[in-house]
Amino acid sequence: MTEFGYQLLATDKAARRGRFATAHGPIETPCFMPVGTAATVKAMTMDMVRSTGAQIVLGNTYHLMLRPGAERVGRLGGLHEFMRWPGPILTDSGGFQVMSLAERRKITERGVTFSSHIDGARHDLTPERSIEIQHLLDATITMQLDECLKLPAPRREMERAMELSLRWAARSKEAFTAREGYGLFGIVQGGIDPELRRRSAEGLQEIGFEGYAVGGLAVGEPQAEMFATLDATCPFLPGDRPRYLMGVGKPSDLVGAVLRGIDMFDCVMPTRSGRTGQAFTRRGTVNLRNARHADDPRPLDETSDCPAARDYSRAYLHHLVKSGEILASILLTWNNLWYYQQLMREMGVAIEEGRAEAFAAAFAEEQALGDI
Numbered sequence: 001m002t003e004f005g006y007q008l009l010a011t012d013k014a015a016r017r018g019r020f021a022t023a024h025g026p027i028e029t030p031c032f033m034p035v036g037t038a039a040t041v042k043a044m045t046m047d048m049v050r051s052t053g054a055q056i057v058l059g060n061t062y063h064l065m066l067r068p069g070a071e072r073v074g075r076l077g078g079l080h081e082f083m084r085w086p087g088p089i090l091t092d093s094g095g096f097q098v099m100s101l102a103e104r105r106k107i108t109e110r111g112v113t114f115s116s117h118i119d120g121a122r123h124d125l126t127p128e129r130s131i132e133i134q135h136l137l138d139a140t141i142t143m144q145l146d147e148c149l150k151l152p153a154p155r156r157e158m159e160r161a162m163e164l165s166l167r168w169a170a171r172s173k174e175a176f177t178a179r180e181g182y183g184l185f186g187i188v189q190g191g192i193d194p195e196l197r198r199r200s201a202e203g204l205q206e207i208g209f210e211g212y213a214v215g216g217l218a219v220g221e222p223q224a225e226m227f228a229t230l231d232a233t234c235p236f237l238p239g240d241r242p243r244y245l246m247g248v249g250k251p252s253d254l255v256g257a258v259l260r261g262i263d264m265f266d267c268v269m270p271t272r273s274g275r276t277g278q279a280f281t282r283r284g285t286v287n288l289r290n291a292r293h294a295d296d297p298r299p300l301d302e303t304s305d306c307p308a309a310r311d312y313s314r315a316y317l318h319h320l321v322k323s324g325e326i327l328a329s330i331l332l333t334w335n336n337l338w339y340y341q342q343l344m345r346e347m348g349v350a351i352e353e354g355r356a357e358a359f360a361a362a363f364a365e366e367q368a369l370g371d372i
């Protein structure tokens with residue numbers, strides 16, 4: 001078992017501050033992973049991503065296997081070389097994207113078959129092939145192949161998908177090449193059913209992974225249901241391994257999930273919203289398409305260290321967004337990723353100082369203020 005050497009640095013009730021070492025550098029938690037789907041964090045250079053304080057980025061097996069192809073990235077030295085990102089990279093295993101993007105999908109015991117959303121070509125994705133693809137990409141953290149159900153779903157469907165994912169977890173582990181500083185994460189499924197979640201968490205722990213993801217959430221359920229599922233899942237995960245909540249989320253999701261024991265997050269929200277003119281700030285999101293910003297000389301947040309938040313007027317950002325200028329996406333993505341990283345940094349300090357719940361309350365109050 002190659003360990004990442006996850007260290008618990010501080011706890012505040014269920015909230016954790018931790019650190020683990022990987023072959024591509026250390027990861028301090030709680031942490032947010034910018035999404036770099038097609039080997040790029042959209043509208044960012046990797047230096048700009050680094051400037052926000054991001055330590056680890058996410059890549060997608062589904063997209064990269066279709067284009068440019070896993071073997072090609074492998075021949076070119078792997079994702080770190082290809083996209084010039086020396087830090088850790090986590091790759092999702094492809095199942096979720098197959099179910100949300102591909103056409104003519106079919107799930108069997110063996111794996112998933114689907115038609116590419118790019119050119120309609122047929123593809124096969126088994127637990128073994130997904131592990132092989134992620135190895136060719138040289139992923140620092142590899143994810144097992146799993147089946148993520150859309151919610152709501154009947155309990156018997158939740159049980160079927162959870163048990164299939166457990167069998168695929170064992171096959172993924174079998175196919176994974178253990179290497180120092182690299183790790184394979186299992187993914188807990190089970191919908192919103194506490195008993196299924198416990199069985200999934202315990203089943204994964206018997207197989208043994210370097211980290212554990214909570215999957216099957218952020219698929220349309222209300223925030224309260226997501227939090228209740230975390231309350232029913234995290235206590236059954238080993239305390240000495242990182243915990244990753246997949247696809248989450250908006251800022252209040254991250255704060256509530258950290259309080260419930262989650263260490264790692266990924267979500268397209270800060271980058272995708274940046275491209276639609278939305279800016280995340282301490283006082284909630286600001287829609288820079290809105291004409292009310294046309295003459296506003298103030299920056300988004302003069303207290304921020306992010307140049308996009310501190311050095312440009314809202315009037316200028318509004319002008320860029322209305323004009324459809326590329327720089328609008330660049331500056332707003334930069335602001336949003338910086339905001340997410342700053343939120344994780346502040347949560348980490350609050351946990352160290354034993355004031356995580358007070359931080360969460362103050363965060364909610366400031367967000368509710370709304371933009372001035």
Ligand SMILES: O=c1nc[nH]c2cc3[nH]c(NCCN4CCCCC4)nc3cc12
Nearest residue numbers: 096146148215216217218219246247269
């Ligand atoms: O259960 C999962 N297994 C593997 N990968 C996943 C990825 C996921 N991504 C999400 N949610 C993404 C939600 N996101 C929010 C912003 C807009 C686009 C969709 N749930 C996930 C569950 C899983």
